[in-house]
Amino acid sequence: EPEVTQTPSHQVTQMGQEVILRCVPISNHLYFYWYRQILGQKVEFLVSFYNNEISEKSEIFDDQFSVERPDGSNFTLKIRSTKLEDSAMYFCASIRTSGSGNEQFFGPGTRLTVL
């Protein structure tokens, strides 16, 4: 069964450093997403990406964040100058088409710890 993969599974970084979280969506999917979940809190939408551009973003997704699809398979989230409060699980998700009822498939997540 195809699945979304993410690397690394755990990233530890110093405050102020840049990190890049990587995702490989399911191969025939067209819409890609990043979500985050701070420990003990709800899953929060960050950004959606379609046709090589951002289609929506939340208030959380400020200038510190950027996304890129550098080739046909990878989808990355870059966090510049990390802050302590960026510590969270970051989930990538993908979906083949938009529309009601279509399931978003989530990757296993990257646990980011900012020290």
Add this chain to the structure above:
Amino acid sequence: RKEVEQDPGPFNVPEGATVAFNCTYSNSASQSFFWYRQDCRKEPKLLMSVYSSGNEDGRFTAQLNRASQYISLLIRDSKLSDSATYLCVVKGNGANNLFFGTGTRLTVIP
């Protein structure tokens, strides 16, 4: 105002019990509704979509009341393996991103 609200629980029930979770959402234009399951430190996984007519999948039954903006999940004959956090999830109109509730934690006790 929260987009999606759920009782966080925890719900501790014995094996074989029936348990129900409720959820309300604030955006009346929301189009799609789901229950996801999340195990500790894992990704959310779709349990079932929720349709206006109500739908059932084995021991799980989901209901949607659009007038009250209310979603429910009923689990019958609880198993130990049902222990998890159940996330109420809503997709807005014209948007593909999902809005998650905080989740309801269920523990099924032997």
